[in-house]
Amino acid sequence: MVSIPGRRQKKRRKEVIKRAAAIGAAPGVLVADPQAEASVFSVIGIGGGRGEYHQGVSLDDALARRAAWPLFWLDCSGLADIEAIRRIGAEFSLHPLALEDVVTTDQRPKCEIQADHAFFVMRMLDRAGDGEQLSVFFGDGFVLTFQERPGDSFAPVRERIAKGAPRLHAGRADYLAYALIDAVVDAYFPVVESQVARIEGLEDDILATVDEDQVPELHAVRREMLGLKRWLRPTRDALGTLLRLDRPWLHAETKAYFGDVQDHVDQLIDTNDTYRDTASGLIDLHMTLSAAKTNEVINLLTIISTIFIPLGFLAGVWGMNFNPELSRWNMPLTQSPYGYPLALGVMAAIAAGLLAYFRRRRWL
Template sequence: MRPHKYIKRIIQPIFTTGRTKEILHVNPTVQPIREEAKEIKIFIYNYDGRHLNEMQAETPEACFDFKDTNNVSWINIDGIRKKDVELICRKFGVHNLIVEDILSVGQRPKTDEIEGIMFCLLNMLYFNDRHCSVEQEQISIVLGKNFVLTFQEDASRDVFDSLREKLRLSSSKIRHSGADYLCYSLIDMIVDHYFVVMESLGEKIEQLEEEIIRNTNTRSLAKINSLRKELIVLKRNVSPVRDLVNGFIKSESELLEDRTTKYFKDVYDHIVQANDLAENYRDMMTSLQDLYLSKVNLKMNEVMKVMAVVTCLLAPATVIGGIFGMNFDIIPYAHNQWGFHVTVGFMLLVPVMMLFIFKRRGWF
């Protein structure tokens, strides 16, 4: 392989623009095509204050019995398949517009209420340490009378493990509350996990700041641009959730009890704080870019200062050499036996005196 091909393979992963296309090149007029999940997993939690029935359904039809019960039912569907989503939503009385939102890709976080069903869509965020990127997974939450449906894209991960542990405790508050409190708990855990992602981003920003201060290079600029893209992803997902939670607070739906509203206000405070923190991170990235440019200019000034000092120190020797190198018949000390030594001595003495003067004045 030729040398330029080696260089191309090394530089390309650093300065790739694929992430930019993924983040910014979005056309809302074109309906994206969702890839159908190969399999789905359905987990059902049917509970009240005394009993918990936890099971995994083999088919979508198995969860139909939990629609009209006196207990609260949480049905979590991992994996999105159009046929199964439509079947479950039709049985639970979910409107077709909500079904379209569930099946959509790249939707902006939002909340809606149609025919006695409350629906919200937002993204769970994860931080990939290996690629230093923010990954997102769309989740749809459907709140009905005594049931909550959640649709997830990825069956291998979510942020609800602590909620499942609380459901297994008969003394937990969620076991003695309604479906609206379950809906609040789901949203609250998603929002709380935003801070975990931002904490990881904050550590990367701090490491990058130390790297720029100690050793500035082109890789630092590439990392700045990479982190700025991830902050765009973070900001795009966090900011709309404020309106989503506010929709629950202002809703007059019979599905939401008055005592649950104060919990949504707590989530609202958290998402406002997360939004402010995302703004601070964006300001920090701007400051880091300015710091990088300042370090580059400072390094350039140091180089130019050294070159200027060297040029000044060589100037007397150049002048003296030029004078005694002129093509005249009579030049003082030209034929003296000590003429060469005196000339060289002046060439060395004058730069030494200049170095002393420069040092006294603090020029270097």
């Protein structure tokens, strides 16, 4: 995947302008992004060893199903419907500041704890490496997820629910939240592996031959890996907050699973940092090899010039117009029948002598 820096920078500038326009607004005020996609609701109910999945339902229909299931998962894809998001907040007693963070989609990954639920924010990636904000609320008997747009990393979790996975059908919201967060973290691995493959390929290309297009590609992948670092490190800290949490709706067994997710994030961070440093080293290597190649060309041109300087001098001297009949000291060899081959022989001997000298000094 090759990023397009110009487009991403434009997008960042738009976000800054949007946030600047909201300066001074009261805390907890929900304002939809004008470019936000329409909200689509889906619901999964789990209990009694079975699960039920409904996609594209109205919010009224979704909330009406809550009482029928011990574990209720409501997913909102698209954040344009502010009234619906506000209603969900009222239904589940979500803090207004947390709802503001849901619709302000430039949040740093974090975990906030309330008395009866946890609020977890992270970045969800697709295989192209594009990220969107994912907000997860979970407490006793419910899990809520808010995405910027349809299309997520939750397909494996939905399949496990459909197949009757015992742990997911046990009806514990903390385990379902773990499964969702783990699926999002697992989606980072193909992206990181793709970047690793790009860097290793660029390393082989640079060692084979230096090309001017390699440095922009290295800068692009390094910038992407810096972005991953900006998302992964706070995600690890947020998981640490969950591991230290003592609430009745977060079981000790589930904490062990969250610890496993944290180990995966640490692995991603280590790989990302290692190959980001490798990319920086390859940029330095590219500059070194480019300079060496330039010096090699300059050395060759210098040697060629050095060889032709005396030859050009001799040709210039013999090319001067003097009358040899006026003096025997005017232009020797010009009247000799062997003058031309002798002159060429002298020039060839000088060139051969210079080449031998350069080889002896290891300049060739």
